[in-house]
Amino acid sequence: MDSRSAEGSSSGGQALSDGQARAEVETALAREYRFQHQLSEALVADVPEQGIAEVLQEHLGLGVAVEDPFGHVLARGRADGQAPCSRLTRAQRDRLVDAARRMTGPVRVRDQLASLAVSRGTVLGVVVVLDPQGTLEPPDKTPELDARPGSPRAGALHAIGLATGALTLHLLHRRHLARTELRLRHDLVETVLLECDQDGLEAEVDRRVGQASALGHDLTGPHRVLAVRPRHGHWPDGQAVGDLVEQAARSLDMPYLGTLRGQTAILVCGTPGAWLGDGSPTAPWSGRPATGSGVGATGSHEPRSGSAWQAVHDAFTHVLQDAPAVGVGSYVDRPEHLPRSYREAMQALTVRTRQADPRGLLTFEDLGLYRLLATPEGRREAGAFVEDWIGSLLAYDAERQADLVHTLGVYLDHGGNYDATAAALHIHRSTLRYRLQRIRELSGHDLTHTDTRLNLHVAVRAAVVADPAVLPGSE
Incomplete structure (x- = not known):
């Protein structure tokens, strides 16, 4: 073979090699454009998280999960024959978040690659790719393969990055909407709890109903x-x-x-x-x-x-x-x-x-x-009423760590029945008789008088809500 033949053969081989490279690049670009188009469509779907997981799973041929910041699965795209992603422990998840914040790109944890959706240091969600065979690990002997146009590994990592970016945008948008709706709901509740001005009542009610309707x-x-x-x-x-x-x-x-x-x-x-x-x-x-x-x-x-x-x-x-x-x-x-x-x-x-x-x-x-007693005005009036009727008993209980007010309340609750009262208080009848005698002496009230018993009973009840508080723990 002469030199011209050799040159022709070499040129043909080079042209073939260039043609193959061009075809590979075009194929990779077409695949990339298709993936980006599907990702865009996923963002406007009813459940964007599910769409993102399924598009990325189809693109990579690997199982994919989308999780919230606490590890709860929001969506899953499962490859044929592949088990679901195993749940990380809290400690593993904390290490993952810490590592991901210090580097770019997905982080490997056991058989998974995790990519964080983060905004201003706040983790919004996580894209998890199940890769037990390590197909997305860098090649040991031929690192130059990653530099080739259309490199499968480089393309996969780029796709994970795009999917994570899309998830970040979606979760940020959802968080913004949630905060806006929360603020609107808060403002509406504060409004509906206000008394309506009787002038223009119908118009005000219609306005409130319309605002609530806008919030569903x-x-x-x-x-x-x-x-x-x-x-x-x-x-x-x-x-x-x-x-x-x-x-x-x-x-x-x-x-x-x-x-x-x-x-x-x-x-x-x-x-x-x-x-x-x-x-x-x-x-x-x-x-x-x-x-x-x-x-x-x-x-x-x-x-x-x-x-x-x-x-x-x-x-x-x-x-x-x-x-x-x-x-x-x-x-x-x-x-x-x-x-x-x-x-x-x-x-x-x-x-x-x-x-x-x-x-x-x-x-x-x-x-x-x-x-009657639990209104603000009623609580203030209750304080004076309680002091008049059982103030001495309350003071005695506070000083001696006694329980006379409670004893009086249970006694009146049971209609003055000694046996029922003693049983409810888990004390002997003689102990109850002694306590009731002390109540009579300290309060100066006759427990056999109907009106007196009624007022004492009301005073015991009022002590629960009196303002300022007169019972320990009532605030």
Whole structure:
């Protein structure tokens, strides 16, 4: 073969090699464009997280999961025959987040590659790719392969980066919308709890109903206001109050608007699904059931509708992992009456939280005598009344660490029955007789006189809500 033949052969080989490279690049670009187009479509789908997971899974041929910052799976794209991604422990996840913040690109943890969706140092979510065979690891002997146009590994890492960027944009947008809606809901609740000016009442009600409708809530139907305060006044650390309330409301199928005042969640609630009969609210939501015992001067602190309302209390107990205090305002069927239901919910919450055991739910209908005492004015008047009737007993109890006021209350609750009172207090009749004698001596009151017993009974009840507080632990 002469030199010209050799040159021709060499040129042909070079041309073929260039043609192959060009074809590889064009194929890679077409695949890249297709992936980006599918990713764009995923962002406008009903569930973008699921779309992102499926598009990336199809592109890589590997299992993919999209998780929230706490490791809960939001979406999954599973490759054929591949097991789901194993859950990281909290310690592993903390190490992953720390490592990812110090470097760019995905971080390998065992058989997974994890890429963080981060904005201003805040982790919004994680894209997890299951790669047990290490196909996305750098080649040991031929690192120059990564430099070739259309390198499968480089393209895969680039695709993971694009998917993570798309997830970041989506989660940022969702967070912005959630914050905006939360602020709008907060502002609306603060508005509907204000008394309507009677001048222009209809227009104001229409405005409030329209604002609620824009947030997906029908304010025209029957409502009650709930006031929820967690035990010890502290909501669980690391969890948004709105998310906890949302979980409880969803389990009850109960539409609501909510806000937070101090440590008390105020919820303007529509009828729970379980109490909707033929489209109309049923008991106990619609009013007090006909049977049971109420709260009042007779003594019982269990609401007459306690068993029915227990479902509501249980829902909040479940999400808070502890039993809260819940006050429930009365049933209203007009938006302009919601301020009244709110005041009543706060009255019920005040009584509930000032009991020896504040855990539980109390409705306004079941307040009995406390309806008069639990208003701000009533609490102030109660303080003077309590001091007049049992002030000496309270002072004696505080000085001697005695229990005369409680003994008096139980005695009056049981209608003056010695045996029932002694049994309830777990003391002997002689001990009860001694305590009652001390009560007579200190107070100067005759316990056999009907009007005196009534006033003493009211005073014991009023001591629970008196302002300023007169019982230890009543604040």
